[in-house]
Amino acid sequence: MSIFDSFAISASALTAERLRLDLISNNIANINSTGRPNDPAQEPYRRKVPVFAQMLKRVQAGDGVRYGFRGAGVKMAAVLEDNSPPRLVHDPDHPHAGERGFVAYPDINIVREMVDAMTATRAYEANVTALNAAKDIALQALEIGR
Amino acid sequence: MKLLLAQSPRLLPAAGPVAKQETGGGSGFAERLNNALHDLNQTQLKAEKLTQDLLTGEVQDLHQVTIALQEARLTMQLAVEVRNKVVEAYQEVARMQV
Amino acid sequence: MGIFSDAAITGLKKGLDAAGLRHRVMADNIANVNTPRFKKSTVVFESLLQKALDEAPVRMAVADYRHFGGGTDLAGVRPVVMRSKATSMRTDGNNVDIDQEMAALAVNTIRYRALSTDLREHYALLSLAITGRG
Numbered sequence: 001m002s003i004f005d006s007f008a009i010s011a012s013a014l015t016a017e018r019l020r021l022d023l024i025s026n027n028i029a030n031i032n033s034t035g036r037p038n039d040p041a042q043e044p045y046r047r048k049v050p051v052f053a054q055m056l057k058r059v060q061a062g063d064g065v066r067y068g069f070r071g072a073g074v075k076m077a078a079v080l081e082d083n084s085p086p087r088l089v090h091d092p093d094h095p096h097a098g099e100r101g102f103v104a105y106p107d108i109n110i111v112r113e114m115v116d117a118m119t120a121t122r123a124y125e126a127n128v129t130a131l132n133a134a135k136d137i138a139l140q141a142l143e144i145g146r
Numbered sequence: 147m148k149l150l151l152a153q154s155p156r157l158l159p160a161a162g163p164v165a166k167q168e169t170g171g172g173s174g175f176a177e178r179l180n181n182a183l184h185d186l187n188q189t190q191l192k193a194e195k196l197t198q199d200l201l202t203g204e205v206q207d208l209h210q211v212t213i214a215l216q217e218a219r220l221t222m223q224l225a226v227e228v229r230n231k232v233v234e235a236y237q238e239v240a241r242m243q244v
Numbered sequence: 245m246g247i248f249s250d251a252a253i254t255g256l257k258k259g260l261d262a263a264g265l266r267h268r269v270m271a272d273n274i275a276n277v278n279t280p281r282f283k284k285s286t287v288v289f290e291s292l293l294q295k296a297l298d299e300a301p302v303r304m305a306v307a308d309y310r311h312f313g314g315g316t317d318l319a320g321v322r323p324v325v326m327r328s329k330a331t332s333m334r335t336d337g338n339n340v341d342i343d344q345e346m347a348a349l350a351v352n353t354i355r356y357r358a359l360s361t362d363l364r365e366h367y368a369l370l371s372l373a374i375t376g377r378g
Contacts, residue, residue, distance in 0.1 A: 004203070006271045013275035020278075052279040067265055069325045071272030074279055123277050126342055130271045133353045137267055140360045141208035141260075144367070145216045185246075207264040209360065213257060216367050217248055223374045224247065 005072070006134040012073030013127040016052060019076050020120045023048045024113050031108045037088060037098040045106040046081040053077035082107065186225050193218035247370060251318060255293065256363040262289035262323040263356040269325060270349050273340050281337035284345070289323035296321045 035044035092101035332339040
């Protein structure tokens with residue numbers, strides 16, 4: 001274990017939350033990326049969903065995992081595609097209109113995406129605070145010898 | 147933070163830990179001096195080891211390194227002061243007119 | 245070394261170890277604030293230290309090494325990491341309360357500052373005593 005573990009833990013969260021924001025931006029940008037219903041060759045955009053998982057330190061023989069704490073932050077373990085059925089909108093003149101005049105829109109709710117974005121931003125800010133606190137602690141430790 | 151190891155004279159070589167020597171008759175001062183030197187060497191070695199750990203990224207908390215360095219410095223100061231006093235006492239005795 | 249083994253300096257050093265560990269644990273809690281089913285951990289130390297200080301004068305002679313001697317040795321007090329199994333109102337199974345963690349983070353950071361400053365003062369006093377000059 002090194003003193004920079006605290007920094008690594010907070011940094012891992014900054015990366016993960018930023019990636020989540022990227023996914024959200026992508027979802028919002030593609031809210032009108034339509035497809036033809038029931039046509040596998042022309043599918044509408046599918047909402048991307050992040051999966052977060054805790055990172056743990058591997059315990060090796062003779063390793064100094066002090067006090068039995070193995071937490072090592074968080075990572076984005078996977079990006080899944082939302083498999084809910086697309087939203088059908090009746091618009092016969094649309095280039096993507098199917099045989100009954102329906103167009104398949106991605107099932108993306110902008111309000112929900114904005115709420116997720118806020119959650120991610122708040123988590124990002126909290127981890128920045130934790131990172132600054134770690135820096136404060138390290139600088140204080142250096143002062144002991146002065 | 148000045149590097150303690152760079153600025154202080156080393157009383158003992160860095161070859162390794164000093165073995166405690168048993169003095170035969172247990173003469174008080176010699177044995178205590180020996181123990182004190184052994185302890186002093188231990189603090190210096192500990193500070194050196196932790197500094198090395200810091201460089202290789204093994205250290206758990208930064209304060210452990212700074213604490214070890216500070217304690218090594220204080221122990222060295224104590225040893226130097228004691229040495230000075232002993233030398234002073236000797237010189238005073240040597241100056242006495244017989 | 246004899247000059248560093250008094251209760252104050254030993255206690256301060258252990259307090260610093262505990263505060264450093266606690267920061268790491270809280271950083272991990274905060275990093276996992278949005279991880280489904282994550283359970284937060286906490287560090288128990290100050291209450292253990294208080295218990296050791298309260299019991300320090302009571303030490304009983306033992307006839308066998310397996311008997312309890314009573315009281316706790318100050319040098320043997322160590323921080324303990326505990327995982328909280330408490331449930332929360334969140335639907336994702338995560339029990340991190342971000343506001344509580346942020347407040348505890350601030351307290352811990354200030355505690356670390358106080359302990360390190362205190363320790364520095366102790367060393368400065370020792371230096372003054374040794375050299376007569378500080």
